[in-house]
Amino acid sequence: MSRQRPVALIDRIASEISERGPMFFDRFMEMALYDLEAGFFGAGRLRSHRTGDFLTSPEVSPLFGEALARFVVAEADRRGDLDVVIDCGAGSGSLLAAALPHLGDIGAVAVEVSPAARQALAARLPAIRVVGSLDEVGGRVRGVIVANELLDNLPAAVAVRSVDGWLEEAVIVADASLRATTVPARPEVMEWAVRHAAALPPGSRVEVQLAAGKWLRTAIGMLDAGAVVVIDYGDTTAGLADRRAEGTMRTYRAHHLGPDPLLEPGATDITMDVDFSALMAVAESSRAATEYTTQAEFLTTWGLRQQLSTLRHEELAAARTGSTMERLQLRSRVTEAETLLHPRGLGDFRVLVARKSHQSPVSSPQQER
Ligand SMILES: C[S@@+](CC[C@H](N)C(=O)[O-])C[C@H]1O[C@@H](n2cnc3c(N)ncnc32)[C@H](O)[C@@H]1O
Structure with missing residues:
Protein backbone atom coordinates (compact mmCIF):
# COMPACT_ATOMS: atom_id res chain seq x y z
CA MET A 1 0.00 0.00 0.00
CA SER A 2 1.48 3.40 -0.93
CA ARG A 3 1.52 6.13 1.74
CA GLN A 4 -0.25 9.31 0.67
CA ARG A 5 1.79 12.51 0.85
CA PRO A 6 0.20 15.09 3.19
CA VAL A 7 -1.57 17.90 1.36
CA ALA A 8 0.42 21.14 1.75
CA LEU A 9 -1.07 23.56 4.28
CA ILE A 10 -1.47 26.30 1.68
CA ASP A 11 -3.52 23.87 -0.47
CA ARG A 12 -5.72 22.90 2.48
CA ILE A 13 -6.31 26.60 3.20
CA ALA A 14 -7.17 27.17 -0.47
CA SER A 15 -9.51 24.19 -0.46
CA GLU A 16 -11.36 25.42 2.65
CA ILE A 17 -11.73 28.82 0.94
CA SER A 18 -13.16 27.22 -2.18
CA GLU A 19 -15.66 25.22 -0.07
CA ARG A 20 -16.70 27.90 2.42
CA GLY A 21 -15.79 31.26 0.86
CA PRO A 22 -13.38 33.96 2.09
CA MET A 23 -11.52 32.85 5.23
CA PHE A 24 -11.50 35.27 8.16
CA PHE A 25 -8.01 36.12 9.34
CA ASP A 26 -8.39 34.44 12.75
CA ARG A 27 -9.18 31.13 11.05
CA PHE A 28 -6.20 31.64 8.72
CA MET A 29 -3.95 32.33 11.73
CA GLU A 30 -5.29 29.27 13.55
CA MET A 31 -4.36 27.04 10.59
CA ALA A 32 -1.00 28.74 9.91
CA LEU A 33 0.17 28.49 13.52
CA TYR A 34 -1.61 25.51 15.07
CA ASP A 35 -2.34 22.98 12.33
CA LEU A 36 -0.97 19.70 13.71
CA GLU A 37 0.54 18.59 10.41
CA ALA A 38 2.11 21.83 9.24
CA GLY A 39 1.37 24.77 11.59
CA PHE A 40 4.27 26.88 12.84
CA PHE A 41 3.69 25.80 16.47
CA GLY A 42 1.51 22.74 15.86
CA ALA A 43 4.02 20.74 13.83
CA GLY A 44 7.74 20.18 13.72
CA ARG A 45 10.32 21.56 16.04
CA LEU A 46 10.45 23.60 19.23
CA ARG A 47 10.33 27.29 18.35
CA SER A 48 11.16 29.27 21.48
CA HIS A 49 14.78 28.70 22.37
CA ARG A 50 18.11 30.28 21.62
CA THR A 51 18.58 28.55 18.27
CA GLY A 52 14.88 28.81 17.40
CA ASP A 53 12.85 31.59 15.81
CA PHE A 54 12.59 34.12 18.63
CA LEU A 55 14.21 34.82 21.97
CA THR A 56 11.89 35.42 24.90
CA SER A 57 12.74 36.77 28.38
CA PRO A 58 12.97 33.32 30.03
CA GLU A 59 15.36 32.27 27.25
CA VAL A 60 17.48 35.40 27.74
CA SER A 61 18.07 34.86 31.47
CA PRO A 62 16.99 32.62 34.36
CA LEU A 63 16.71 35.81 36.44
CA PHE A 64 13.32 36.38 34.77
CA GLY A 65 11.88 33.12 36.17
CA GLU A 66 13.50 33.79 39.55
CA ALA A 67 11.83 37.22 39.80
CA LEU A 68 8.51 35.67 38.86
CA ALA A 69 9.01 33.01 41.55
CA ARG A 70 9.49 35.77 44.15
CA PHE A 71 6.17 37.29 43.03
CA VAL A 72 4.43 33.90 43.33
CA VAL A 73 5.87 33.17 46.77
CA ALA A 74 4.81 36.63 48.01
CA GLU A 75 1.28 36.00 46.69
CA ALA A 76 1.23 32.61 48.42
CA ASP A 77 2.58 34.04 51.71
CA ARG A 78 -0.18 36.62 51.89
CA ARG A 79 -2.98 34.23 50.93
CA GLY A 80 -1.56 31.26 52.80
CA ASP A 81 -2.87 28.59 50.48
CA LEU A 82 -1.67 28.93 46.89
CA ASP A 83 -0.23 25.65 45.71
CA VAL A 84 0.51 25.84 41.99
CA VAL A 85 2.05 27.87 39.17
CA ILE A 86 0.64 27.14 35.73
CA ASP A 87 2.79 28.30 32.82
CA CYS A 88 0.57 28.50 29.76
CA GLY A 89 2.49 28.41 26.49
CA ALA A 90 5.49 27.11 28.43
CA GLY A 91 7.71 26.65 25.34
CA SER A 92 11.04 25.03 26.19
CA GLY A 93 10.38 25.24 29.96
CA SER A 94 13.03 27.89 30.67
CA LEU A 95 10.68 29.95 32.85
CA LEU A 96 9.66 27.02 35.04
CA ALA A 97 13.20 25.60 35.18
CA ALA A 98 14.43 28.89 36.63
CA ALA A 99 11.43 29.40 38.92
CA LEU A 100 11.03 25.89 40.38
CA PRO A 101 14.04 25.93 42.76
CA HIS A 102 12.61 29.11 44.36
CA LEU A 103 9.00 28.00 44.75
CA GLY A 104 9.25 25.93 47.93
CA ASP A 105 6.16 23.71 48.26
CA ILE A 106 4.36 25.30 45.33
CA GLY A 107 3.98 22.89 42.42
CA ALA A 108 3.98 23.58 38.69
CA VAL A 109 2.05 22.62 35.58
CA ALA A 110 3.15 23.39 32.01
CA VAL A 111 0.48 23.96 29.37
CA GLU A 112 1.62 23.64 25.77
CA VAL A 113 -0.29 23.24 22.54
CA SER A 114 2.83 22.25 20.58
CA PRO A 115 3.67 18.52 20.65
CA ALA A 116 7.39 19.29 20.11
CA ALA A 117 7.39 21.69 23.06
CA ARG A 118 5.50 19.16 25.23
CA GLN A 119 8.17 16.58 24.46
CA ALA A 120 10.94 19.04 25.33
CA LEU A 121 9.15 19.98 28.57
CA ALA A 122 8.70 16.37 29.65
CA ALA A 123 12.42 15.69 29.06
CA ARG A 124 13.65 18.85 30.78
CA LEU A 125 11.21 18.93 33.72
CA PRO A 126 10.23 15.30 34.35
CA ALA A 127 8.75 16.08 37.78
CA ILE A 128 6.04 18.42 36.54
CA ARG A 129 2.76 17.76 34.80
CA VAL A 130 2.59 18.75 31.13
CA VAL A 131 -0.81 19.19 29.45
CA GLY A 132 -2.03 20.38 26.06
CA SER A 133 -4.58 23.02 27.10
CA LEU A 134 -5.83 25.00 30.10
CA ASP A 135 -9.01 22.89 30.04
CA GLU A 136 -6.92 19.77 30.70
CA VAL A 137 -5.57 21.23 33.96
CA GLY A 138 -8.96 20.34 35.45
CA GLY A 139 -10.58 21.55 38.67
CA ARG A 140 -10.33 24.83 40.52
CA VAL A 141 -6.96 26.54 40.88
CA ARG A 142 -5.43 28.25 43.89
CA GLY A 143 -2.32 29.63 42.32
CA VAL A 144 -0.79 31.81 39.64
CA ILE A 145 -1.42 31.30 35.92
CA VAL A 146 1.34 32.85 33.81
CA ALA A 147 1.37 33.59 30.09
CA ASN A 148 4.63 35.01 28.76
CA GLU A 149 4.40 35.89 25.07
CA LEU A 150 1.34 33.71 24.54
CA LEU A 151 -1.49 36.14 23.85
CA ASP A 152 0.29 37.84 20.90
CA ASN A 153 0.09 34.45 19.13
CA LEU A 154 -3.59 33.72 19.70
CA PRO A 155 -5.66 33.96 16.50
CA ALA A 156 -7.00 37.46 15.87
CA ALA A 157 -9.42 38.82 13.31
CA VAL A 158 -8.47 42.01 11.47
CA ALA A 159 -11.00 44.86 11.30
CA VAL A 160 -10.54 47.62 8.74
CA ARG A 161 -12.11 51.04 9.29
CA SER A 162 -13.99 52.36 6.24
CA VAL A 163 -15.74 55.71 5.92
CA ASP A 164 -19.03 53.92 6.59
CA GLY A 165 -18.00 51.72 9.50
CA TRP A 166 -16.05 48.48 9.98
CA LEU A 167 -15.10 45.83 7.41
CA GLU A 168 -13.14 42.69 8.13
CA GLU A 169 -10.11 41.25 6.39
CA ALA A 170 -10.48 37.82 4.82
CA VAL A 171 -8.26 35.59 2.72
CA ILE A 172 -9.17 34.55 -0.82
CA VAL A 173 -7.38 32.75 -3.63
CA ALA A 174 -6.50 34.86 -6.67
CA ASP A 175 -3.97 34.07 -9.41
CA ALA A 176 -3.10 30.85 -7.55
CA SER A 177 -1.98 32.80 -4.45
CA LEU A 178 -3.55 33.72 -1.13
CA ARG A 179 -4.65 37.36 -1.14
CA ALA A 180 -6.35 39.63 1.40
CA THR A 181 -9.71 41.21 0.72
CA THR A 182 -12.33 42.94 2.86
CA VAL A 183 -15.82 41.66 3.59
CA PRO A 184 -18.55 42.91 5.95
CA ALA A 185 -17.41 42.47 9.56
CA ARG A 186 -18.96 39.73 11.72
CA PRO A 187 -21.07 41.18 14.56
CA GLU A 188 -18.62 40.17 17.33
CA VAL A 189 -15.71 41.66 15.41
CA MET A 190 -17.60 44.90 14.79
CA GLU A 191 -18.62 45.07 18.46
CA TRP A 192 -14.99 44.67 19.62
CA ALA A 193 -13.77 47.29 17.12
CA VAL A 194 -16.45 49.79 18.11
CA ARG A 195 -15.62 49.25 21.77
CA HIS A 196 -11.83 49.40 21.53
CA ALA A 197 -11.00 51.30 18.36
CA ALA A 198 -13.88 53.73 17.75
CA ALA A 199 -11.74 56.86 17.54
CA LEU A 200 -9.53 55.67 14.66
CA PRO A 201 -9.66 57.29 11.20
CA PRO A 202 -10.77 55.48 8.00
CA GLY A 203 -8.07 53.15 6.66
CA SER A 204 -7.02 51.97 10.14
CA ARG A 205 -6.31 48.27 10.63
CA VAL A 206 -7.05 46.76 14.01
CA GLU A 207 -6.32 43.26 15.29
CA VAL A 208 -9.48 42.13 17.04
CA GLN A 209 -8.18 40.01 19.91
CA LEU A 210 -11.24 37.97 20.82
CA ALA A 211 -9.27 34.77 21.51
CA ALA A 212 -6.90 36.62 23.88
CA GLY A 213 -9.92 37.96 25.81
CA LYS A 214 -11.46 34.51 25.90
CA TRP A 215 -8.21 32.99 27.20
CA LEU A 216 -8.01 35.57 30.00
CA ARG A 217 -11.68 35.07 30.96
CA THR A 218 -11.12 31.29 31.12
CA ALA A 219 -7.93 31.66 33.20
CA ILE A 220 -9.53 34.05 35.70
CA GLY A 221 -12.60 31.82 35.79
CA MET A 222 -10.43 28.85 36.88
CA LEU A 223 -9.07 30.69 39.92
CA ASP A 224 -10.44 30.13 43.40
CA ALA A 225 -7.61 32.33 44.65
CA GLY A 226 -4.49 33.81 43.15
CA ALA A 227 -3.71 35.71 40.00
CA VAL A 228 -3.26 35.58 36.26
CA VAL A 229 -0.08 37.26 34.97
CA VAL A 230 0.08 38.22 31.28
CA ILE A 231 3.42 39.44 29.95
CA ASP A 232 3.71 40.50 26.35
CA TYR A 233 4.50 43.24 23.89
CA GLY A 234 1.70 45.71 23.33
CA ASP A 235 0.17 48.78 24.91
CA THR A 236 -3.11 50.35 25.94
CA THR A 237 -5.67 51.10 23.22
CA ALA A 238 -4.54 54.76 23.27
CA GLY A 239 -0.87 53.77 23.13
CA LEU A 240 -1.49 51.56 20.09
CA ALA A 241 -3.45 54.20 18.14
CA ASP A 242 -0.53 55.51 16.10
CA ARG A 243 0.40 51.93 15.04
CA ARG A 244 -3.05 51.37 13.53
CA ALA A 245 -2.46 52.91 10.08
CA GLU A 246 -0.85 49.64 9.01
CA GLY A 247 -1.88 47.46 11.94
CA THR A 248 0.66 45.60 14.07
CA MET A 249 0.39 42.08 12.59
CA ARG A 250 3.82 40.81 11.55
CA THR A 251 5.78 37.60 11.03
CA TYR A 252 9.06 36.30 12.43
CA ARG A 253 11.40 33.57 11.34
CA ALA A 254 14.90 32.74 12.62
CA HIS A 255 15.00 35.87 14.82
CA HIS A 256 14.15 38.24 11.92
CA LEU A 257 11.00 39.92 10.62
CA GLY A 258 9.50 37.63 7.99
CA PRO A 259 7.34 38.07 4.88
CA ASP A 260 3.62 38.84 4.54
CA PRO A 261 1.69 36.27 6.64
CA LEU A 262 -0.18 35.03 3.56
CA LEU A 263 2.97 34.06 1.65
CA GLU A 264 4.21 31.06 3.63
CA PRO A 265 1.59 29.86 6.12
CA GLY A 266 3.16 27.46 8.62
CA ALA A 267 6.70 28.64 7.96
CA THR A 268 6.61 31.85 10.01
CA ASP A 269 5.42 33.01 13.40
CA ILE A 270 2.45 35.41 13.15
CA THR A 271 2.16 37.89 15.98
CA MET A 272 0.68 41.26 16.95
CA ASP A 273 0.84 43.87 19.70
CA VAL A 274 -1.50 42.96 22.53
CA ASP A 275 -4.22 45.50 23.39
CA PHE A 276 -3.92 45.59 27.18
CA SER A 277 -6.93 47.94 27.60
CA ALA A 278 -9.12 45.26 26.03
CA LEU A 279 -7.63 42.68 28.43
CA MET A 280 -8.19 44.95 31.43
CA ALA A 281 -11.84 45.32 30.38
CA VAL A 282 -12.15 41.50 30.31
CA ALA A 283 -10.48 41.20 33.72
CA GLU A 284 -12.75 43.80 35.24
CA SER A 285 -15.86 42.17 33.79
CA SER A 286 -14.60 38.88 35.33
CA ARG A 287 -14.46 40.65 38.73
CA ALA A 288 -10.68 40.68 38.84
CA ALA A 289 -8.64 43.64 40.09
CA THR A 290 -5.87 44.69 37.71
CA GLU A 291 -2.35 46.03 38.00
CA TYR A 292 -0.63 47.14 34.80
CA THR A 293 3.09 47.92 34.57
CA THR A 294 6.05 47.56 32.26
CA GLN A 295 8.25 44.48 32.50
CA ALA A 296 11.12 46.67 33.80
CA GLU A 297 8.89 47.96 36.63
CA PHE A 298 7.59 44.49 37.45
CA LEU A 299 11.06 42.91 37.53
CA THR A 300 12.42 45.82 39.58
CA THR A 301 9.63 45.35 42.11
CA TRP A 302 10.53 41.67 42.37
CA GLY A 303 14.22 42.23 42.94
CA GLU A 338 20.19 44.48 31.44
CA THR A 339 18.49 43.03 28.36
CA LEU A 340 15.43 42.06 30.44
CA LEU A 341 15.16 45.65 31.68
CA HIS A 342 16.02 47.54 28.49
CA PRO A 343 13.57 50.44 28.09
CA ARG A 344 13.35 50.07 24.30
CA GLY A 345 13.29 46.28 24.34
CA LEU A 346 12.07 43.61 26.75
CA GLY A 347 11.82 46.14 29.60
CA ASP A 348 9.06 47.92 27.65
CA PHE A 349 6.93 44.76 27.47
CA ARG A 350 3.75 45.09 29.52
CA VAL A 351 2.63 43.07 32.52
CA LEU A 352 -0.98 42.68 33.53
CA VAL A 353 -1.73 41.09 36.91
CA ALA A 354 -5.41 40.17 37.34
CA ARG A 355 -6.59 39.07 40.79
CA LYS A 356 -10.06 38.16 41.97
CA SER A 357 -11.30 41.53 43.23
CA HIS A 358 -11.96 40.48 46.83
CA GLN A 359 -8.19 40.09 47.19
CA SER A 360 -6.00 43.13 47.87
CA PRO A 361 -2.73 43.57 45.96
CA VAL A 362 0.40 42.05 47.43
CA SER A 363 3.11 44.51 48.47
CA SER A 364 6.66 43.70 47.44
CA PRO A 365 9.69 43.73 49.78
CA GLN A 366 10.78 47.00 48.10
CA GLN A 367 7.39 48.65 48.68
CA GLU A 368 7.34 47.58 52.31
CA ARG A 369 10.55 49.40 53.09
C1 LIG B 1 6.23 32.80 21.77
S1 LIG B 1 6.21 31.23 22.49
C2 LIG B 1 6.56 31.62 24.18
C3 LIG B 1 7.10 30.46 24.95
C4 LIG B 1 7.44 30.76 26.43
N1 LIG B 1 6.29 31.26 27.16
C5 LIG B 1 8.58 31.71 26.54
O1 LIG B 1 8.35 32.84 27.00
O2 LIG B 1 9.70 31.35 26.16
C6 LIG B 1 4.48 30.87 22.54
C7 LIG B 1 4.23 29.46 22.98
O3 LIG B 1 2.83 29.31 23.26
C8 LIG B 1 2.39 28.07 22.76
N2 LIG B 1 0.94 28.20 22.57
C9 LIG B 1 0.28 28.91 21.64
N3 LIG B 1 -1.05 28.86 21.83
C10 LIG B 1 -1.25 28.10 22.92
C11 LIG B 1 -2.40 27.71 23.65
N4 LIG B 1 -3.63 28.08 23.26
N5 LIG B 1 -2.25 26.94 24.75
C12 LIG B 1 -1.00 26.56 25.15
N6 LIG B 1 0.13 26.90 24.49
C13 LIG B 1 0.02 27.66 23.42
C14 LIG B 1 3.21 27.86 21.50
O4 LIG B 1 3.29 26.51 21.12
C15 LIG B 1 4.57 28.43 21.94
O5 LIG B 1 5.39 27.43 22.50
Missing part, protein backbone atom coordinates in the same frame (compact mmCIF):
# COMPACT_ATOMS: atom_id res chain seq x y z
CA LEU A 304 15.94 42.10 39.55
CA ARG A 305 17.66 45.49 39.83
CA GLN A 306 19.05 44.50 43.22
CA GLN A 307 20.40 41.27 41.71
CA LEU A 308 21.88 43.27 38.83
CA SER A 309 23.67 45.58 41.22
CA THR A 310 25.09 42.58 43.14
CA LEU A 311 26.25 41.02 39.86
CA ARG A 312 27.98 44.27 38.84
CA HIS A 313 29.85 44.36 42.16
CA GLU A 314 30.86 40.72 41.72
CA GLU A 315 32.05 41.49 38.20
CA LEU A 316 34.22 44.35 39.49
CA ALA A 317 35.65 42.11 42.20
CA ALA A 318 36.34 39.38 39.63
CA ALA A 319 38.12 41.93 37.41
CA ARG A 320 40.52 42.56 40.31
CA THR A 321 41.02 39.07 41.69
CA GLY A 322 39.03 36.45 39.72
CA SER A 323 39.79 34.36 36.66
CA THR A 324 39.05 35.59 33.14
CA MET A 325 36.39 32.89 32.83
CA GLU A 326 34.64 34.02 36.02
CA ARG A 327 34.71 37.66 34.86
CA LEU A 328 33.30 36.75 31.43
CA GLN A 329 30.51 34.66 32.98
CA LEU A 330 29.54 37.54 35.26
CA ARG A 331 29.67 39.99 32.33
CA SER A 332 27.31 37.79 30.39
CA ARG A 333 24.87 37.51 33.35
CA VAL A 334 24.96 41.31 33.75
CA THR A 335 24.26 41.81 30.05
CA GLU A 336 21.35 39.35 30.17
CA ALA A 337 19.77 41.10 33.17
